[in-house]
Structure formats: structure tokens, C-alpha cells
Amino acid sequence: MDRVTDLASKKAAVIFTKSSCCMCHSIKALFYELGASPAIHEVDQDPDMEWALRRLGCNPAIPAVFIGGKYVGSARDVISLHVDGSLKQKLIEARAIWF
Amino acid sequence: MKLTQLEQELQRARQQGIFISSSGEQSQSMSGNGALAFDVEYGRWLEDHNRRINELKGAVSNHAGDGELRIIVDSVVAHYEDIFRIKADAAKADVFHVLSGMWKTPAERCFLWLGGFRSSEILKLLITQLEPLTEQQLLAIGNLQQSSQQAEDALSQGMEALQQSLAETIAGSLGSSNSSGNVANYMGQMAMAMGKLGTLEGFIRQADNLRQQTLQQMHRILTTRQSARALIAINDYSSRLRALSSLWLARPRE
Numbered sequence: 388m389d390r391v392t393d394l395a396s397k398k399a400a401v402i403f404t405k406s407s408c409c410m411c412h413s414i415k416a417l418f419y420e421l422g423a424s425p426a427i428h429e430v431d432q433d434p435d436m437e438w439a440l441r442r443l444g445c446n447p448a449i450p451a452v453f454i455g456g457k458y459v460g461s462a463r464d465v466i467s468l469h470v471d472g473s474l475k476q477k478l479i480e481a482r483a484i485w486f
Numbered sequence: 487m488k489l490t491q492l493e494q495e496l497q498r499a500r501q502q503g504i505f506i507s508s509s510g511e512q513s514q515s516m517s518g519n520g521a522l523a524f525d526v527e528y529g530r531w532l533e534d535h536n537r538r539i540n541e542l543k544g545a546v547s548n549h550a551g552d553g554e555l556r557i558i559v560d561s562v563v564a565h566y567e568d569i570f571r572i573k574a575d576a577a578k579a580d581v582f583h584v585l586s587g588m589w590k591t592p593a594e595r596c597f598l599w600l601g602g603f604r605s606s607e608i609l610k611l612l613i614t615q616l617e618p619l620t621e622q623q624l625l626a627i628g629n630l631q632q633s634s635q636q637a638e639d640a641l642s643q644g645m646e647a648l649q650q651s652l653a654e655t656i657a658g659s660l661g662s663s664n665s666s667g668n669v670a671n672y673m674g675q676m677a678m679a680m681g682k683l684g685t686l687e688g689f690i691r692q693a694d695n696l697r698q699q700t701l702q703q704m705h706r707i708l709t710t711r712q713s714a715r716a717l718i719a720i721n722d723y724s725s726r727l728r729a730l731s732s733l734w735l736a737r738p739r740e
Contacts, residue, residue, distance in 0.1 A: 408685075409645070409647045409682075409689075410644055410689070411644075412643060412647040413692075416639070416644065417636060417640035420636050420639065420640065421636070462688075462692055463695050466637050466692055466695055466696055467695065467699050469633050470633050470634065470696065470700055471703050472629060
């Protein structure tokens with residue numbers, strides 16, 4: 388759990404993914420499109436990390452998106468936040484992007 | 487000749503299906519046939535939707551007050567939630583049927599994206615149909631269009647990655663014959679491919695989530711009267727596409 392929080396605080400935008408997860412690919416693509424450079428952590432070889440994400444309440448565990456160290460949600464949440472403009476706002480506040 | 491016979495059988499099955507479902511009994515033809523069940527439910531939803539839009543049109547042409555308009559507009563928006571729920575169940579039962587768009591008419595299928603319409607295209611339509619908009623509204627709708635476009639592109643990229651991954655898995659299952667190791671390889675790769683197909687449902691869910699969120703955000707940006715015009719415009723556009731499909735299907739052939 389600490390490893391997750393620790394990693395999540397290291398960069399403005401952090402995404403936990405699995406290399407086999409194509410939805411993760413979509414969320415990464417969205418962040419790149421917005422000009423954010425998220426830190427990507429693949430948890431394929433790290434069941435402890437995946438378990439820790441679940442314990443933190445990340446459901447589904449993958450992808451798990453953190454902005455400014457705070458858990459923002461999974462794919463569904465990120466898409467919803469992008470539609471109402473909140474995603475960009477959060478990224479700007481966390482200084483992951485500037486406009 | 488064969489095509490007509492198939493169409494007649496499908497028609498008969500549909501009528502049977504409708505009859506059986508209204509009597510409340512489960513039947514062989516309905517259970518395990520998610521595609522047919524969905525087609526029927528969608529047909530009913532569409533009828534219901536058209537009825538509500540006609541009610542809305544009546545209220546608008548009778549110069550109904552904002553209060554009355556709001557009630558009808560809210561009911562139409564709430565009714566949209568129903569079809570997304572129905573589609574979610576259908577995608578669980580038969581994801582390929584939803585993806586195929588066979589439950590829509592041919593002209594609508596031209597514009598199919600991940601099992602439904604593109605929100606960004608709807609918004610493009612609305613910008614032209616909804617003038618005059620305040621500057622603030624124009625900005626907000628513009629942003630909404632951009633956001634929905636970006637989300638659509640992101641989901642499309644994920645789908646491409648899925649396709650690529652699936653192709654690689656199937657290719658990886660090919661190999662020289664006459665090797666016992668290859669049976670294990672085949673089974674393993676097929677199991678992986680099955681797993682990948684299973685993620686399709688998630689993509690449809692997120693595409694529908696995007697459609698739903700965009701509709702709701704549009705509703706927040708517009709006034710009640712503008713929302714009414716927007717919902718009517720969307721319905722008119724879709725009806726026009728369906729009419730085009732009928733013309734197309736009935737066209738004289740050499």
C-alpha cells in the first residue's frame with residue numbers, strides 16, 4: 388500500500404497498468420493526447436502491487452489513475468471526468484499540463 | 487429466393503419471440519438468444535423514444551412554458567439511460583451482435599463506432615442547429631466536442647491495440663505441425679485469445695459511458711428550450727437516416 392502511495396506521489400500524473408490491458412492503452416493515449424506525461428507502472432510481474440491497489444479501493448484495479456498523488460479512478464471515471472472538464476482541471480492544478 | 491425465405495423465418499421467429507415474451511414465459515427461442523432479445527428490446531425502446539419526442543415537439547409548437555418543457559426534456563434524457571442499461575446487458579450476452587450494428591438500419595450502420603453513435607458527430611450537428619448560442623455556450627460546446635473526440639480517439643486506439651494483440655496471439659498459435667508441444671501451444675494461445683475477446687465488452691461499456699456522459703453534459707450547458715431543440719434535432723437526424731435506409735432497401739435493382 389505504501390509503495391503505491393509512494394509511487395503515486397512521485398509525479399503529477401501516475402497510471403498503474405498491465406501490458407496486456409488494452410483499456411490501459413486507451414487511457415495512456417488520452418493522457419498523451421492532453422500533453423500530460425504520466426509515469427506508467429506496469430504491474431504484470433507484481434501481484435503485490437495489484438493487491439495493494441485493490442486494498443486502496445481501486446476497482447477495477449487496473450488501470451489506476453493518480454493525479455497530484457490522489458486516486459482519481461479507473462477508465463470509466465477518467466472518461467467521465469474528461470467529458471465534464473474536470474480531468475483537465477485536475478491536471479492543471481497538479482501541474483501535469485499548463486492549459 | 488433464399489434471402490426472402492430467411493427474412494420470412496426471421497420475421498416469424500421475431501413474432502414468436504414477441505408473443506412469448508409478452509405472455510411472460512421463458513422459451514427455447516428466447517433464452518440463449520441474446521441478439522434477438524436485444525433487437526426486440528431496442529425496437530420497443532425506440533418506439534417509446536419517438537413517442538416522447540413527439541410529445542416534446544407538441545409542447546414546443548404549442549409554446550409550452552419552461553416548466554412543462556423541462557419535465558418532458560428530463561424524461562427523454564432519463565429514458566436514454568434505459569437504452570444504455572439494455573445495451574450493457576446485451577453486450578454481456580452477445581458482444582459481437584452489439585458491435586455489428588445489425589440492430590440498426592443500414593444507413594445508421596455507416597456511422598457506427600464501437601456499437602453506437604459518435605458523440606462528437608452529434609455535437610457537430612447541434613452546433614449548426616442550435617444557433618443562437620451565447621459565447622459561453624459556444625465555448626462549452628466546443629470544449630465538449632473536443633473532449634468527446636479525444637475520448638473517442640483514445641478508445642479507438644485501445645481497440646486497435648486489442649486487434650493487434652489478438653492477431654499476434656493467433657499468429658503465435660500457428661506453428662509447424664507434427665509436434666506435441668504445439669498442442670499445448672495451441673491451447674495456451676487460444677485461451678489467451680479468449681481472454682482478449684472478453685475485453686471487448688469493456689470497450690462497448692466505456693463507449694456507451696462516453697455517450698451517456700456527453701448527453702448529460704450537453705444538457706447542463708444548454709437551456710431547457712435549447713435542450714428540447716437539441717433532442718428533437720438528434721431524433722430528426724436519426725429518423726432521416728432510417729428513412730434513407732428504407733429507401734435504399736426498396737431501391738429498384740437491375
